[in-house]
Amino acid sequence: MHEKGHMDAISGYPLLKDADVNVQVGKYGNDLSVASARGNMRVVQLLLNNGADVNPRGGHSGSALQAASYGGHKDIVQLLLDKDADVNAQSGHLGHALQAASYRGHGDIVQLLLNKGADVNAQGGDYGNALQAASYRGYRDIVQLLLDKGADVNANSGIYSNALQAASYGGYRDIVQLLLDKDADVNAQGGRLGHALQVASYGGYRDIVQLLLDKGADVNKHGGNYGNALQAASYSGHRGIVQFLLDKGADVNTRGGDYGNALQAASFTGHKDVVQLLVNKGADVNVQGGLLGNALQAASYRGYRDIVQLLLDKDADVNAQGGRLGHALQAASYRGHGDIVQLLLNKGADVNAQGGDYGNALQAASFCSAKVPTLTRRMAITEMPFILPLHGAPQQAE
Known part of the structure; x- marks a missing residue:
């Protein structure tokens, strides 16, 4: 029934x-x-x-x-x-x-x-404990009650690892302040976002970023999916926080996390203003690492022509190898970004460069031509086997 x-x-x-x-x-x-x-x-x-x-x-x-x-x-x-x-x-x-x-x-x-x-400190469930759950949801009075009843402010478990991260994720400055006043560890590690500073930077909460740094947060602390606070802010496109972290001593070229470095993260998500800022602050345009090898490959994969142009103008190596798609030309070919393929070839990309999951750019384009859902994308990718041979790629067998 x-x-x-x-x-x-x-x-x-x-x-x-x-x-x-x-x-x-x-x-x-x-x-x-x-x-x-x-x-x-x-x-x-x-x-x-x-x-x-x-x-x-x-x-x-x-x-x-x-x-x-x-x-x-x-x-x-x-x-x-x-x-x-x-x-x-x-x-x-x-x-x-x-x-x-x-x-x-x-x-x-x-x-x-x-x-x-x-x-009050029972563990379990999605949020690990009652304090983390209340902190995540922004219920300051309950957070205060739980702390008064002996809740462990640094208990580590659940989705956000600890109450400080949970409150930082939600943007609840008053709760962050309360937890810090109760001796929450400002640099405690754990969870997919690593630590509270990375969480707040990812979310764009400058007031919390400032508070955490004032309380001794390590601006270059590693951990989590985004490696560090600078990469998290760059990925999310929070230029003001990127600038603030750099002013506070963040290493513009520190490595780690899914995207290898802040420049690759910003290039992957298409935040040109952040890319420009990072480059102006000395980011190495050719640094290797992360899922897509380097910033040029990331921007090429996502189809951000203006960022590809910016990186090339800053002397990005058009044939740099790395990542699962090998190099920028293969990444752009795989995704059917004909304008970027043409730009890369005009800048000296090796049409026969080997590497990556698909071996070379022509194979990447051919492999994916039948796997895209929209007619526009399919037509764009289908053009690749005609564009690439004009620049010296071998014709595929019929």
């Missing part, structure tokens, strides 16, 4: 003598969790009076107590606790009831759960 129809049947009729009130149904796992999530006190009481397990596990919300806590249904939370619900039961994507209530900003339920013995 459909979940809604099942609950309607329960609420509308007396339970049958032999009905299984603990049967697993729908994404919430069981009837008690469904009723708790919806705030249906009548059905919750009916189920409990007929033998429903107050501590069932399973489903999206993990338990009835977590479902009620997430939904903000304090009366049901109180009833479940009075019926001996396990306040620290672990399950579901939010781990436990305290994290669920903290994530949703239900301060009264957070207080109730703590009064009933909830572990």
Whole structure:
């Protein structure tokens, strides 16, 4: 039976003598969790009076107590606790009831759960702990309450690794300040964005970047997907933060992360103003590393002709090797950017250069000509086998 129809049947009729009130149904796992999530006190009481397990596990919300806590249904939370619900039961994507209530900003339920013995530092779920969940969502009063109750400000787990990163990601300066005042480690490592400074730089929160640096954040600290704060800001196109980080001593040529360096990151995402700034500040236009080998290959792959031209004007090596697509000409050919292919060839790109996943530019263009979804792209790529031989590439066999 459909979940809604099942609950309607329960609420509308007396339970049958032999009905299984603990049967697993729908994404919430069981009837008690469904009723708790919806705030249906009548059905919750009916189920409990007929033998429903107050501590069932399973489903999206993990338990009835977590479902009620997430939904903000304090009366049901109180009833479940009075019926001996396990306040620290672990399950579901939010781990436990305290994290669920903290994530949703239900301060009264957070207080109730703590009064009933909830572990303020319990680990688990998407956000690792209640403090990180509240910090991510921007609920300062709950963050303060959890800290007052002994929450570990540097606990490391969950999507954002720690509360400081979570608050920095959300742009909540007041919470960042509160956590730092409670001795949060400003350089703590972890998570896909590495550390709080990288998170704030990626998000474009200059006030938080300033605060973190004032509190001793290492401007050149490595870690995370973007390697460092400068690369994160460059990837996102936050020119003001890029300038600020450089003024604070960020190394313009430091390497690491998915894109190898800040210049490649900005070239990949098409932020010409950031590319120009980095080059003006001494970025090595030919530095190697990252997914696409160098900045020229990254810009060629993405089709940013103006950035390709800028890099070439700054003496980028048109035949530089590296990355999964070997060199800029192969990258542009693979993506069907005929104008960039022509520009690179005019600047001396070796039409027969070997390397990368497809061996050479002609193979890259030919391999992908039948795999693109739009007619315009398909026509552009189909032109490559005619453009490239004009510059000396061998004709492919019929």
